[in-house]
Amino acid sequence: xxxxxxxxxGSNCDRDCIHVLRAVAAQDVVEVWxxxxxxDGVDALVLPGGxxxxxxxxxxxxxxxxxxxxxxxAFAASGGPVLGICxxxxxxxxxxxxxxxxxxxxxxxxxxxxxxxxxxxxxTPFTAALPPGAVLRIPIAHGDGRYLADPSTVxxxxxxxxxxFRYCDAVGRTTxxxxxxxxxxxxxxxxxxxxxxxxxMPHPERAGEALLGSTDGLxxxxxxxxxxxxxxxxxxxxxx
Amino acid sequence: MPTFRVTIMxxxxxxxxxxxxxxxxxxxxAYEVEHVRMGKVVDxxxxxxxxxxxxxxxxxxxxxxxxxxxxxxxRETAS
Numbered sequence: 592x593x594x595x596x597x598x599x600x601g602s603n604c605d606r607d608c609i610h611v612l613r614a615v616a617a618q619d620v621v622e623v624w625x626x627x628x629x630x631d632g633v634d635a636l637v638l639p640g641g642x643x644x645x646x647x648x649x650x651x652x653x654x655x656x657x658x659x660x661x662x663x664x665a666f667a668a669s670g671g672p673v674l675g676i677c678x679x680x681x682x683x684x685x686x687x688x689x690x691x692x693x694x695x696x697x698x699x700x701x702x703x704x705x706x707x708x709x710x711x712x713x714x715t716p717f718t719a720a721l722p723p724g725a726v727l728r729i730p731i732a733h734g735d736g737r738y739l740a741d742p743s744t745v746x747x748x749x750x751x752x753x754x755x756f757r758y759c760d761a762v763g764r765t766t767x768x769x770x771x772x773x774x775x776x777x778x779x780x781x782x783x784x785x786x787x788x789x790x791x792m793p794h795p796e797r798a799g800e801a802l803l804g805s806t807d808g809l810x811x812x813x814x815x816x817x818x819x820x821x822x823x824x825x826x827x828x829x830x831x
Numbered sequence: 832m833p834t835f836r837v838t839i840m841x842x843x844x845x846x847x848x849x850x851x852x853x854x855x856x857x858x859x860x861a862y863e864v865e866h867v868r869m870g871k872v873v874d875x876x877x878x879x880x881x882x883x884x885x886x887x888x889x890x891x892x893x894x895x896x897x898x899x900x901x902x903x904x905x906r907e908t909a910s
Binding site: 648649656691692694696740773 | 846848849852892895
């Protein structure tokens with residue numbers, strides 16, 4: 592499969608994403624510059640972490656106006672898998688592709704540490720291969736990660752199974768101590784209504800090799816690869 | 832050309848962590864402070880034809896309507 596990794600000025604996790612996809616998950620990867628207007632031949636997209644445009648105005652706000660974004664929006668609308676990681680999640684909320692916003696962490700600290708998240712939904716390409724309730728150990732590194740939305744939006748996200756990851760402790764319990772940034776309902780990641788677009792604050796690309804202390808993040812990318820292969824098999828079966 | 836000052840503030844009730852930090856800082860300097868809220872100021876100069884669209888600029892980009900309010904004040908234009 593071919594993955595596109597969007598690179599904005601100020602992205603700083605793009606190389607990590609390319610590395611884990613190419614060297615660990617054995618995928619083809621193309622870098623897509625923010626000023627490009629087309630996504631050709633890409634099966635899945637990653638919006639990586641970083642500090643696009645220095646987080647000016649609001650995190651992700653300027654990147655949401657980039658020339659490539661109409662193509663990203665169209666790819667998402669067509670059902671293509673899109674993963675927004677950290678700043679990439681912020682870009683997706685600023686474009687309105689995902690609801691809500693990411694505010695300054697409660698307590699103001701930039702939180703850079705491994706956390707546990709519980710998989711709450713398998714209805715996305717990135718979690719289809721993971722058992723619901725699975726606990727993953729993945730690092731976070733953010734100053735603006737406090738998920739906030741209208742209470743009615745959060746209720747419908749919960750009711751529709753669109754909360755994909757929730758901060759928890761090592762055995763999967765959600766406690767006040769397990770929420771590193773004050774996110775509503777301990778939300779670490781959500782999906783769009785169709786399930787193909789996922790945004791999360793933790794960095795799965797930093798948990799892709801045993802050397803890094805965890806391979807739990809790799810499971811998201813591997814899940815999407817398996818999902819893409821299954822979709823391709825179905826499409827080819829239909830074509831015959 | 833028309834010049835506007837847009838003042839963007841977090842809605843009441845939205846946790847303003849930077850405002851809280853400034854509040855603590857002022858208290859640390861022994862000032863009595865009841866409450867501090869932080870915001871942003873954007874000065875805009877636009878062609879006359881854009882005057883009706885300044886509100887749209889705020890709604891769509893300058894502020895996040897989910898968590899922020901904005902106030903638009905037209906300023907004296909230097910002649």
